[in-house]
Amino acid sequence: TDKVKALHQNLAADRTVNTRSVAALYALLWELTPTMKQHTYCKREILARKIADYIYEYPDESSPQVANSCGVSESTMYHLLKLKLGKTPNQLRQEAKCQKAVVLLTSTDLSVEQISRQLGFSSSSYMRKLLHATTGKTPLGLYRELVNRHKAGKVSFKNVSTFNLD
Numbered sequence: 001t002d003k004v005k006a007l008h009q010n011l012a013a014d015r016t017v018n019t020r021s022v023a024a025l026y027a028l029l030w031e032l033t034p035t036m037k038q039h040t041y042c043k044r045e046i047l048a049r050k051i052a053d054y055i056y057e058y059p060d061e062s063s064p065q066v067a068n069s070c071g072v073s074e075s076t077m078y079h080l081l082k083l084k085l086g087k088t089p090n091q092l093r094q095e096a097k098c099q100k101a102v103v104l105l106t107s108t109d110l111s112v113e114q115i116s117r118q119l120g121f122s123s124s125s126y127m128r129k130l131l132h133a134t135t136g137k138t139p140l141g142l143y144r145e146l147v148n149r150h151k152a153g154k155v156s157f158k159n160v161s162t163f164n165l166d
Helices: 002-013 019-035 043-057 063-070 074-085 089-107 112-118 124-135 139-151
Strands: none
Touching: 002 019, 043 063, 043 074, 043 089, 063 074, 063 089, 074 089, 089 112, 089 124, 089 139, 112 124, 124 139
16 A cells, blocks of 8 residues: 555664664554464464474384374374375384484484494485485485585684584
């Protein structure tokens, strides 16, 4: 609307933060709020997120254990996850393990083999394959990305004593 455009121009013109600019921001937000789409989560979405969070927290638990802990049947769990998140419990489990692998690869001096054993992968080659499928990077690629982030000043190695580049 014209009123929103005028408020936006007013706010953009005042390039300092002061009481007038803050008041203009609140006025703009007041006008925009009714037009903003509000998302209300249904019980199924909340339950699917609860199940996914549980799987991320306990990726080694079996599907029957997860379903039981979340208070649903196994078939309901599969249905909700597929419907609301587009993923199966196994896909979520693999993502969770890959996230943990990335953390361990970039923050410890454990070898890929040690990390794959610690996270319960059947082999280090399977972990590498899954890591690449999930993140688009191999363990070496993750190390390189970390080094590049260091060179860009986004990461510090101040307290790092060794790197394991197996």
